[in-house]
Amino acid sequence: xxxxxxxxxxxxxxxxxxxxxxxxxxxxxxxxxxxxxxxxxxxxxxxxxxxxxxxxxxxxxxxxxxxxxxxxxxxxxxxxxxxxxxxxxxxxxxxxxxxxxxxxxxxxxxxxxxxxx
Amino acid sequence: xxxxxxxxxxxxxxxxxxxxxxxxxxxxxxxxxxxxxxxxxxxxxxxxxxxxxxxxxxxxxxxxxxxxxxxxxxxxxxxxxxxxxxxxxxxxxxxxxxxxxxxxxxxxxxxxxxx
Numbered sequence: 001x002x003x004x005x006x007x008x009x010x011x012x013x014x015x016x017x018x019x020x021x022x023x024x025x026x027x028x029x030x031x032x033x034x035x036x037x038x039x040x041x042x043x044x045x046x047x048x049x050x051x052x053x054x055x056x057x058x059x060x061x062x063x064x065x066x067x068x069x070x071x072x073x074x075x076x077x078x079x080x081x082x083x084x085x086x087x088x089x090x091x092x093x094x095x096x097x098x099x100x101x102x103x104x105x106x107x108x109x110x111x112x113x114x115x116x117x
Numbered sequence: 118x119x120x121x122x123x124x125x126x127x128x129x130x131x132x133x134x135x136x137x138x139x140x141x142x143x144x145x146x147x148x149x150x151x152x153x154x155x156x157x158x159x160x161x162x163x164x165x166x167x168x169x170x171x172x173x174x175x176x177x178x179x180x181x182x183x184x185x186x187x188x189x190x191x192x193x194x195x196x197x198x199x200x201x202x203x204x205x206x207x208x209x210x211x212x213x214x215x216x217x218x219x220x221x222x223x224x225x226x227x228x229x230x231x232x
Contacts, residue, residue, distance in 0.1 A: 004160070033219050040126075042207065042224035043161075058219065090160060105151065106220060108160035 003027070004109035006091055012115045019078040021112050023091030030096040032074035033106065034058075034066060037088040049074055050096070081116045088113050119144040121210050123223035130198050131231045138193040138226050140208030150191040151209040151220065152182055161207060167191065178202070203230045 007022035025032065033048040035058075045058030047066040055066050063085060067075045074093075078085055092106040122141045130136050142148055149168055153161040165176025172184040182193045191208060205227050209220040 031219075035222075040224065043222040045219050048219050092161075105163050105166055106161075108153075108162070110160045111158075 004091055004093055004107050006089075006109040006112050008112050009110060010113050010115075012117065013078075013081050014117050015082060017078075017081050017116075019081050019114065019116075021076040021078075021089055021091075021114070023074045023076070023093075023109055024072055025074075025093040025107070026072065027093070027095075027107075028071065029093035029107075030071075031094045031104075031106075032068065033092040033094075034064075034074065034076045035090045035092065036060070037090055037111070043090065046076065081114075083116050086114060086116045119148075119210060119221050121208055121221050121223040123206075123208055123226050125226045126224070127227045127229065129229040129231055132200055133197050136193075136195045136198045136202070136228070138206050138208075138228070140191045140193065140223060142189050142191070142208075142210045142221075144210075148191075149211040149220075150182070150184060151211075152176065152180070152191070152193050153207045153209060154178075155205040155207065155225075157204070164193070164206075198228075198230055200230045200232070203228055 004025045013019050031050050034046045035043040037043050044060050046064050049055045049068045065077045089112045091109040094104045094106045120143045151166045152164040154164050155161045164180050165174050167174050167184045175181050180195050184191050205225045207225050208223040211220045
């Protein structure tokens with residue numbers, strides 16, 4: 001079974017802190033994604049990566065950055081956490097799809113619930 | 118840009134009754150379609166997916182979905198729900214050749230099961 005793990009289930013940080021959320025997948029997937037999930041807004045894509053050291057902005061990248069130094073690991077960084085970044089963060093991974101497509105099934109981690117005070 | 122609509126934010130169904138969750142998408146290209154389920158405090162689990170072929174697809178936990186191109190819909194169904202089906206359900210859509218930007222998710226439908 002594909003396994004996607006996230007470093008923390010719950011995290012509490014203070015405004016202005018630098019926050020690292022880590023995600024690791026064990027199935028050699030090319031693609032990795034970071035979403036945030038908020039009530040009534042569903043899942044929104046923050047960043048994704050289709051290869052080591054490659055990254056692309058999603059729909060809501062402002063206030064976030066990412067790092068992918070190894071294929072299995074994709075980190076989300078909040079440079080200076082703010083209260084409006086309190087949310088559930090979900091990491092996902094998928095195999096490389098058909099040429100021109102990245103729409104294979106995405107496998108999700110359990111999520112990190114981040115609270116910024 | 119493509120969009121996904123799940124028109125029902127909440128649905129309440131009695132245990133043992135049938136269920137249909139609606140999903141509509143907007144775009145002209147050939148879609149890839151997914152339904153995910155999220156139990157409280159958990160990540161998302163894939164229920165089923167449609168890429169091509171038979172428009173009625175079977176998934177896990179007794180769920181099925183039907184792709185109707187003419188209606189741009191991919192509704193999820195289950196003939197008899199169980200209390201353990203109470204969860205959040207997300208429809209997701211991707212488009213071949215639409216760009217490397219992941220899936221587009223609906224806002225979710227919260228399913229409540231009455232005893």
